[in-house]
Amino acid sequence: VKVLNPVLYGRLRKAFGPVRVSNEGQELSARNAALYDGRPHMVFRSKGEYYQVNCPFCADTKHRLYVSYMYGQTHKSGRRLYFLVFCFNENCLSRSDNLEEFEDRLGDINHAFVHRGTEAPAEAKEVSLPGVCLPLSDLPARHRSRVYLESRGFDPDVLCRRFGLSYCESSRYSQASNRIIIPVYEAGVLKGWQARYIGDPDWKSAAVKTSGLIKYYSCPGAQFRSRCVYNFDAMREWQTGVVVEGPTDVFRFGSMAGCVFGNTVTEAQRRKLYSVFGLRTLVLMLDPEEFEKPRTRETVAFFRQRMGASFAAVRLPAGTDPGSLDRDWQKEYVRARAAEQGVRVVYKKVQ
Ligand SMILES: [Zn+2]
Numbered sequence: 483v484k485v486l487n488p489v490l491y492g493r494l495r496k497a498f499g500p501v502r503v504s505n506e507g508q509e510l511s512a513r514n515a516a517l518y519d520g521r522p523h524m525v526f527r528s529k530g531e532y533y534q535v536n537c538p539f540c541a542d543t544k545h546r547l548y549v550s551y552m553y554g555q556t557h558k559s560g561r562r563l564y565f566l567v568f569c570f571n572e573n574c575l576s577r578s579d580n581l582e583e584f585e586d587r588l589g590d591i592n593h594a595f596v597h598r599g600t601e602a603p604a605e606a607k608e609v610s611l612p613g614v615c616l617p618l619s620d621l622p623a624r625h626r627s628r629v630y631l632e633s634r635g636f637d638p639d640v641l642c643r644r645f646g647l648s649y650c651e652s653s654r655y656s657q658a659s660n661r662i663i664i665p666v667y668e669a670g671v672l673k674g675w676q677a678r679y680i681g682d683p684d685w686k687s688a689a690v691k692t693s694g695l696i697k698y699y700s701c702p703g704a705q706f707r708s709r710c711v712y713n714f715d716a717m718r719e720w721q722t723g724v725v726v727e728g729p730t731d732v733f734r735f736g737s738m739a740g741c742v743f744g745n746t747v748t749e750a751q752r753r754k755l756y757s758v759f760g761l762r763t764l765v766l767m768l769d770p771e772e773f774e775k776p777r778t779r780e781t782v783a784f785f786r787q788r789m790g791a792s793f794a795a796v797r798l799p800a801g802t803d804p805g806s807l808d809r810d811w812q813k814e815y816v817r818a819r820a821a822e823q824g825v826r827v828v829y830k831k832v833q
Contacts, residue, residue, distance in 0.1 A: 486531045487551040489594035494549060497587045498535040502545050505531045509599035510552050526610070527703070528602035538587075539574035546571040551599075554591035562592065609672050609704050613653030615663050618642040621649060627662050630680045635808075636733055645713070645733065650677060657699035664729045666706050668714055674706030676729065676743075698728075700743075707743040709750050714740050714758075721828035722763040724816060725755065735812055738829060745772045747781040756788060762832070763792045763825060765816055770797040794820035794827075 485491045485503055495501050510530025530551060537547035550566035557563055567575055567584065575581045618638040621628055627649040628638040641647040646665045653659045661677035677699040683690050685697060700707060713732045717723050720738035725747065732739045742751050745768060755764060764785060772778045773795065785793040796819040798807075807815075817827045 485533075485551065486597045486599050487553075487594055490549070490551060490553060490588070490591055491533060493588050493591065494533050494535050498538055498547070500535070500545075502534040503531065504534060505529060505602065507531060507599050508602045510550060511602065512557070526608050528608060530602070531599060537569040537571055537574055538584075539577075539580045540569065540572040542569070542571040544571070547574075551596065554588075554594070555596060556592065609674055609701060609706075611648070611663060611665065611672070611675060612650050612655050612658035612677065612701070614651045615648035616651060617646075617648050618662075625649065626680055631662070634730075641733060644716075644737070645729075653677075655699070655702070657696070661699065666710055666712055668710050670715065673710050674701040674704035676700050678729075708748045710743075711751050711754055712741040712743065713737065714754065718758045719831050720762075721830050721832055722765060723755065723759045724765045724767055726767050727769075734807070734809060736809060745769070745775070746777045752781060752784055756785070759792075760789060761792075763794075763820075763827060764789065765794045765796055765820055765825070765827060767796045767798060767816060770800050773797055791824045794823045794825040796820060 483491065483503065484507075486507065491501060491503075505528075508528060508530050511527040532551060533549045534545035535547050535549070536542050536545055547569050548567065550563070552563050553566045555563050564581075564585070567581075569575050575584060618625075618628060618631075619642040621638075631638045631641060638647070646667070648663045648665075650658050650661055650663045655677075658675075658677040661679055664676045664678060665672055666674040666676070679695065679697055679699075683695070685691075711717070711725075712729055716737040717740040722738060724735055724739040726732060726735060726739050726741050727745055728741050728743065732741050740755075742748070747755075747766070766782065766785070768778065773782070782795045785795075794816075796816050799815075813829060817829075820827045
């Protein structure tokens with residue numbers, strides 16, 4: 483077996499029996515985060531190669547003790563990585579006597595030679611929330627995040643329950659602190675997040691533009707804005723999917739809507755949408771001026787060509803922000819505009 487840490491692999495085998503290797507050859511990527519909640523934190527971008535053995539401390543027979551190939555090594559931040567072992571069966575190594583016994587049975591490991599791995603593929607990279615995030619429903623009624631959402635016509639408890647919105651109290655990213663966090667999941671896995679500024683100064687004014695203040699701060703490095711369709715897990719349960727620009731448009735429209743984080747539908751997003759809605763119906767709902775842009779025309783052509791009368795492009799009435807329109811009105815508007823194009827919109831879940 484060719485593994486990144488042959489010494490550790492050999493010792494695990496000797497002490498605990500057969501070893502399974504996962505994420506073979508992949509480099510662990512993590513960095514020490516600031517003490518944002520009073521404890522040293524390590525933020526993992528990718529787990530890297532790890533070894534699975536039967537946990538000797540519980541009745542595990544499914545190789546549920548995970549040991550990173552970097553176990554016992556010194557991280558570039560200077561930290562010894564003795565915590566990179568975990569029993570997924572009963573969390574046995576949270577007990578210090580078990581941890582000590584594990585260390586004893588392996589013997590001194592921190593000078594073992596470790597091969598360099600390869601960078602994990604982008605899909606395998608892990609994303610975590612920006613810091614201490616409190617569910618909106620756990621906050622006092624007068625909390626500014628709740629008051630702000632209510633002022634925009636949203637129910638913070640519904641947004642918390644259905645979309646997992648939280649408030650970030652402190653973060654290693656200054657642009658995420660004191661903002662509303664909108665997590666982006668796909669197949670139940672966190673792929674990224676956006677941090678929404680609380681409040682609405684005149685975003686188009688010169689003063690705001692030069693101040694560097696941004697409406698949405700996106701999780702760095704995650705590339706979710708070009709790869710993911712927001713709310714896709716819920717959207718895919720519907721007969722008709724409605725593609726909108728931003729997360730708040732989704733909150734406004736309802737769970738059959740998904741957003742592409744802007745006005746461009748990327749190649750990856752098109753494919754994703756087509757894979758689910760190719761045999762159902764799909765509506766693209768954007769600002770009128772977007773339809774003049776080459777990228778939008780390309781997107782419309784892509785779906786028209788493949789879906790024919792199962793795809794409609796709907797222009798919002800000029801000068802309106804979808805966020806300002808009420809849900810029933812929007813649904814009816816989309817149904818009527820699509821019908822004019824010979825497309826039958828069905829707001830029902832797929833059986
Ligand atoms: Zn265990």
